[in-house]
Amino acid sequence: MKSKKLLALILCVVMVCTSFISTVVVNANAPQGWRNLQDFYVFKDKISGWSGSGAGELETVNGNLPIDTQVTYQDLPSLRLNLQTQLSSYWMSVILTLAEWNCHDVSQYVPNGYLEFNVKGKKGGEQFVIGAVDHVSERASGVEQKITKPITDYCTVTTEWQHVKIPLKDILNPSLGMDPYNAKAIVLDKVNLDPFCVWINQLMLTSPDKEKAYPSIKLNQVGFRESAEKYAYVSGFEDEFTATVGTPFQVKRVSDDTVAYNGQLVLLKDYDQDSGERVFKAVFTDLKLPGEYYITVNTPGIEKSLKFKIGNDVYKSLLTDVARYFYYQRSGIDLTDKYCPDYPRKDRTPQDTTAVFDSDSGKTRDVSKGWFDAGDLGKYVSTGSATLINLFWAYDMFPELYQDNQFNIPESGNGVPDILDESRWELEWILKMQDTSSGGFYARVQSDDDGNITKRIIKDKEGDTTNIRPTEDTACAAAALAHASIVYAKYDPTFALTCLNAAKSAWTYLEQNPNNIKSPNGPYNTDNDISSRLLAAASLYRATGEARYDNYFVANYSKGKDTYENTSGDWVGNWNFAFFSYMKAASRNSDAEKWFNTEFGIWVNNKIERYKNSAWGNAITNANYYWGSNNQIMGMCMEAVIGSKLLGTNNDTINNMALSSFNWILGANPMRKSFVSGYGDDCIKTIFSTFNSDGRPGIAKGFMPLGPNRYQGVGLSNFPAKCYLDSADEWTTNEHSVGSTSTLEFITAFANSNFSGGNPVKIGDVNGDDSIDAIDFSLMKSYIIGKISDFPVENDLKVADVNGDGDINALDLAVMKQYLLGKITKFPVE
Template sequence: MYGIKNAIVLSLSVSLILSMTSCALQKSETDSQATATQSTSAATTGVNQTVEQLVSENIHVNQIGYFSSDKKIAVINGQYSSFNVVDATNNKVVLTKNLDGKVKDDSSGDTVCYADFSEITSAGQYYISIPELGKSYTFKIGDKSIYTGIADGMLKALYLQRCGIELDSNHAGEYTHGACHKSMAKIYGSDDKEIDVSGGWHDAGDYGRYVVPAAVTAADLLMAYEFYPNSFTDNTNIPESSNNIPDILDEAKYGIDWMLKMQDKLSGGVYHKVTAMGFPDMTLMPDIDVDDMYVMPISTTATADFAAVTAMAARIYKDINSGFSNSCLNASLKAWTWLENNSKFVEFKNPSDILTGEYGDNSGSDEIAWAAAELFRTTGEKKYGDYFVKNFHSNGFGLGWQNVSGYAAIAYMFCDSDKIDLKKSEEIRKSWIEKADMFVDTAKKDGYFLAMHKLEYTWGSNMNVANHAKHLLVADRLSNNEEYTETAKNAAHYLMGRNTLSQCYITGFGSKQVMQPHHRPSLGDTVKQPVPGLVVGGPNSTLDDSVSKSKLSGLAPAKCYIDDMSSYGTNEVATYWNSPAIFVFGYLNQQR
């Protein structure tokens, strides 16, 4: 990934399926839906035969669908009087209602109205029709299984990002490649010292592997399992499937196993990243990338994030894989010792001849607080709790790679130790709820019901969308509130197409699909469709690449997206954009 690792992700205090067979089924279904949007049977009842035969991208729906019992609203760009809900199997109108509202949306510049069809609860396929405008893409109404494919697809996409192993056709379908980046890596600045750091995930559209974002990715997976264990199965067709361990834990372990290799065995410090000196050509497949790999120096942020996520793993795998749990705890304690012995912040900056992502930071205070909170929650040892209470401040609750204070807060608030500082816990809880309320207020003012301020459409804005939803779902655990869950659901609707561009932002899904992600395997292989299940960055009003500058200049923030492989500022992918969306869909699928 190009600039995201060098940029600060703004966050104001004011997102493949069970198997490649099912992927083919999803593609077939999508194709049939797309065909249905091009023509309507002459047997259509009560529907205009001209304008209404045409799909209008000004009718914005969740292109996957809605739960039968949930609130179901389409957002219409423009002012019209009434709408129809049409059964897509026979083109018969099943509901006619007036459109509501006249709302100016600051983020998109749209003036919108709303089609509320919540009373439709019968399972089936439908579309919205407006006589003067056209019809929407087709969507489903159904039970709690309607998001199973997309949720499993996002998790399966992490398997397809794995480094160091062959992706075979039994598990990867068409998206195969040989084992990659298996050679020993050179420790940068040493006298030709080499170590084995094979494994992990290709972080984004490039082939670098970085501890800081990998720790956040793994933490999201572990937290999703802790919150919604019934949402995750053992049958997403990865190599570890059918081992009686949920595949989400197998995937997290794959990432953590690599991180364990990144720890210096002598000091306990953790190397920041392993990459080549620069980015490979865009069409180069990972197993063809044979440039020398370099391990970059130890940093405070990498070591602290490592200590935090391995402490989490020690707790979560204790009764699942005791050997792995013990290894993680020992590694976490050793990393903490390094932090104690290196109290002065050790910053990572790219050397002048290294051009790959930096993931830099100017402070490690939030990372160390996260490590302390997780070690306290796992071990109950007073010294970690004391450090946390003394050094943690409730001032923003970041849930991204550069600010991990939200992870620290969650670890402490949900700690069941009798040694917890109740005053500190209540202080954090109150601040967390206040921010959740702010997100709800923001969503109420947004034309698309989204908890996003227009200034938050920056690099990786879809991460902001998913992380805000994650914050709201944690708040719901703290203070049961339907407004929190409804606002989180609206984030999912946005990612699945109910947005100003009618764009489904998850590859391989929806009617209007992302086809040209900034993702080397998707460009370098011979498969027409991109690797499925990847959440792309989304609208980015800072226009960080030349394509954005030339094609999107002057557009409203929420419209600053283009499906172009060269637009790394809007259309790249990242594991830590998938992981918070996996958490959100874990909530949606908890009754699967």
């Protein structure tokens, strides 16, 4: 089982530069040899893979060839390939994986490269075969192909070390039926059944070539809203890229190739460490006329851009397709042709109706429904809860974008917005994960083997400890359920009350267990639950107004100070979301508000500086693309948008930063890759997912991979922002997840909304959080009966006078009630 916990990473020194077109910052040229393909070690001093034989004739250690530190060459150990006895079982296998069990792209090495290594034998004259295996899901000729060559084609093994170079064309050439883009391993095997022993040292792929270049013009391949900032990046490796400052560019109409806009390139960075490229920007914000366009640049070798659109409805279908992703992730239901005509499937985990507890296999529980977390079939309370909270915030802030009968799901047409129907599928599963006697939640449900499920297991055991109900998962569930109680109150008060009572019970469990209870080893377990407890308290306080939750929040919020002020940090996560919920409460501690205003300002200004200093307009620091980088890029912007709107500090810079993250996802990145399936002419074509074995080519629209990963995706590129592989069999960069997709849904909703800067007056929104809900109703009631003398929002008299009679009184309260009940959709003053 792969680990999904983000690695603790050592960050590099920030390169100071700027992406503002008003300032040109020229950095040092690329370092010498920066673009050369690096030697890729299959074995240097560590090994990954599997080795074995039918009756143990092949010597192995922990399922791999032994690493011999006594037989060395050039001060490095060797692999010992030792068939100790006659191979009576007739089979042996040695698999030396390139990137653990992921596929790896070695296509750039094949044309002129080699498989190189040093070899020597125990007696001399030993024979074996060596070659490669690939892995391509749904390939008609077979998922895996293998080509091996006898070592005698390249050398005669002796008792002395000798260097061997095997042309990669011999074992990985596409003309032989191999797919080097999806290479999996180097393999070794016998020639006959006789014993033999050889040592292999420094096994690596080499090439004299340079890393490939991507097309020069990179932009949002879907397009731009009419009033939005519009730009493309024009970039390339300095040894072949000839555009200069002031090079003309044109935006042309697809319909007749006429020029709609002329401009000049502006230099952003002479050398960008994220991409290894010289980066320019082509800005055409002033072009507002709806239509379909492409860009040309007056420089030889730069091909025209992919086409894109300008129009206020360009992202409308994307909002739906990203939300429909969650339907594809459903557990506990068959996806039928009616709702899923492209990729129907049977329920993958019917065993969830009688899942067993890890601590007691005789004890079962129905934990059906919910969403599969990612490309695996696990269901996780903590990430599911965080996903719901993101979706609820999208609905809270942009309710006008979500309607019933919108997503073509089974619940469409029931009078409830489809985004809430889809979210309820996950909520009902989370409720099933609660231990009703204590209020605590179990962490997750997993298969014994996703490829061949015999049982589904509720993980509640670690060592001798049983009935584990982690406090982190419990706090996350409490927060999501409390938020749900507010969102669903209008549509299903009974269900809303069920959610609230479950959240309250969870809080009682947290009070009774003040120290962190860690979940069983596996994905998403944590040693620290403080921020999640704070989020639970804030959400419950927002939902109930009860002092017990406010007291906890006020006593603990300042513990997040170091997180807000960490200049190397990225998103704030639950610390921010705790304050977001608290800011929606009817009554708030003034000191807490002031503290949040200050600390959020420190945090968001740090992100704005990164955005300004990035050649690609994202807030990644020091080229630090780690696991889930696409989620990281958008997540920081999502928090910046929500927090600034709640605090009344939203502006064009924050909004443009959020839209820039959206542009990155849709193609304005060093690979010119739209990271959303079905959107853009150069969009992803695969995903690490349950689609891999469904027998249908391609994937549904709206899927997004986690993105470039310079750590686990090392070797895919010399440059961090290009360490990505569009392969169905590579999870470190190309897996999806419900959490990251919920962030994409929020940013897509923002891109569809009225995202102009500043704080325009929104009638009825008396607390200034950009939505109209029960909190506004409560504040208006408090004003009318004299409990408060003004409202948190500016222009409060104009905002609160919803019937337009020049006064704020019981008539306005009555009109507000009609609006919240859905009896009217606009206020009389509008």
